Amino acid sequence: MILTADEKAMLKGAEGESVRRALHYQLQVGQFFGAQRMVPITNAHMMGDIEVLGDAGLAFLEEMRILGARARIPITTNARCIDFDWAERLGQDAGECAKERKVIATLQAMDIMTTDTCINYQTLYQPHLGERVAWGDTGTCIYANSVFGARTNFESGPAALAASVTGRVPDYGYQLDRHRRGTFLVDASRATLADLADWGAMGRLVGEHRQNYYAVPVITGISRAPLADELKHLGCALASYGSMAMFHMPGVTPEAPNVEAACGGTVPRGQPLVVDDAAIEAVYRGYPTGDGAARLVVFSGPQLSLFEIRQLAAMFDGRRVASGSSVFLTSGNGVLSAARKLGYLKPLEEAGVAVLEGVCFYILQNLSQMREANGWRTLVSNSAKIVNIIGAHRFHTVLRRTAICVEVACTGRLPEHAA
């Protein structure tokens, strides 16, 4: 790789051991992917919580802090695994809670902003067209690349941390024009897409069709202006099922004024993948409903926007979560503070919905034990991402539209055919 004079000095330790280590690590990653150079970034977003870090990860962070690591650009954090106000009620481990506090303190000591949200793109920072960032949580990446036209690869915790310490990233993947072109077409002209879950179901169909980081779908035929939450659920599902980092939507996303431009001038040959109402209904029918008992409903993964919470508040108003059932909703502090001020949390809490802050359900510390202790078997959600990602915890998961999720929450029963 060709390095600048500054980067060569960093590698020699001119800016300290933490910077040297961070850059050395980034160069190893860059060399793997054939990067030619490093490029400056303006913003980073990292995942770092004790559930995924483990003791080894916490020790790594502490070592970097002691070595003097400091973020030289703004860096925020993703959802974490513990809401301390809920930890005891959820049966989370006191020892792990103490470690999580240590993680937070260690990150803050490195000038990392512990915002604890996976929807930074809705609430914290909206990069502009062509702006280079280093974001982690795949949902944040695909939104940055697709909707903002910003540039990022999937930057996992250590990679985003390193990027914040050096202020740059290796120039490969979605930093490069050539990987940002559409690689296949999707025809969604006969999909109604009325509910957020429909957008997630489309993301599943498209993602599973080409499970490849470098596959970039060009989704055509969208008949109205999609809302940010709809694009959020689409993107999260594409990233989850397809490991995809970018999509185009001609007329909607900034690098796609039309199909030709989205594809870099040459439209891929072959029939487009058709996603229509029938295909989406088939997705819903594909989840076995078992004996119909469904005692866990989750609105999370990604965290909810203020608009989603307002909608749920109206749907739960005057109702009660079924006795013996659990319902969770998660979002970040900013959204929840606004929701409380606007009165949206009251009907939810009166209905018995557990509102958790700064976390995402699927990464909760002790989740497998929580599942066993509560006898949870079936998890119902309107998020296509969460019904996919939670598999290792042995949940039986079912995707349903938002209104059905509310119905299941209040009855404990999963209607067999209703989606």
Added chain:
Amino acid sequence: MATARLCAETGVSQPAPILTIAVERGFGSVVEGEALVSEEGFSPRYDLDRWSGLITKPGHKLEGETIKDRVCFFPTAKGGIAAGWAFNDIRAKGIAPKAFIFGVTNPVMVQGAILAGIPITEGWSPDPAGLLRTGDWVRVDPERRVIEVLRRGGEA
């Protein structure tokens, strides 16, 4: 039968590989181990119990198998940002694989493997599906960009 050759590192005579698979990119040192061959993609978040090393996602084609000390062949990477930290965590817990071999991977797997010091490769020719079975003994040489199948499972 396979002809013998001298191993550069040990000076010990070794049989020629039964099969050689070329890879496009690689990181890490030379390792040998038992292959775990998957038809399905992989994510440490979606599929793996990160406390036991067992693949626990219900319905995963390798459900119940361990990744510990094996050379893991996966056609694709799923998801997911977790691998960045998770590979370092499972290495510290003593349940890491010997190497990750991907048909197509994503940066997270690479970032995680490099942090943890676990060899990783991407791209393969020929595709090991049908040629390689779980239990076969393989050597991974990321620098030379090759994977060699040294003996079939069940052979001494």
